[in-house]
Amino acid sequence: MRQINFLLIFLFSLAIGLFCLENIELVTIQLIPGFKVQAPLSVELILTLGVGATLAWLFSVWVKLQRQILSLQDLNASRSKDKRIIELEKDIKRYKQELETQLTLPPSKK
Template sequence: MRQVNFLVIFIVVLALVLFALENTSPAPIQIVPNVKVEAPIAVELILSMGLGAVLAWLFSVWSSLQSLMELSNKNLQIQNLQETVSTLNAEIDERKRLVSASAIDVEVEDKPRQIEASK
């Protein structure tokens, strides 16, 4: 993958250099009213590509931060759900214990009646 990245970067830089060598004539730039700057077309292209690269990098950083925030929120939700599950499991175990204890009481009460009925 590094070779592919290197090849793409090399081709883009080579094309940019060839374009810069062929386009040295100045062109006016007006960003703010009444302010004009003249620069070679190649310089304008390099500056605009650099600005685009910086904006793309900033967008990438922003997206990464949002992903980290979502991941952090999901981890918090997972922890809360795990606590809820453990609480519910403890409650289920307690209810099972109570049900089994009441079943033992019922069996103890039934046995004396069976003895009296057999006499």
């Protein structure tokens, strides 16, 4: 699977590189009113790809963080349920012992 990922990334990078070599004309981009940037199309495309890749990485980190938080919450809930089960099992043993001692006692005289 790593070889396939490497091949896809390599081909995509090669395509971007060839595209950049062919598109060196200056273009103007207006980011906000009154602020214009003039640069080769290839530079602007590479910057845009970099920003997009960074945003995609940040989003994936955010999603992983959310999953870890949810899994920790599930783990804590599971641990608390396990503790409650142990407590209930101890209560059952204690009640059984009390019941056995009550059954072995002689009947009370009136």
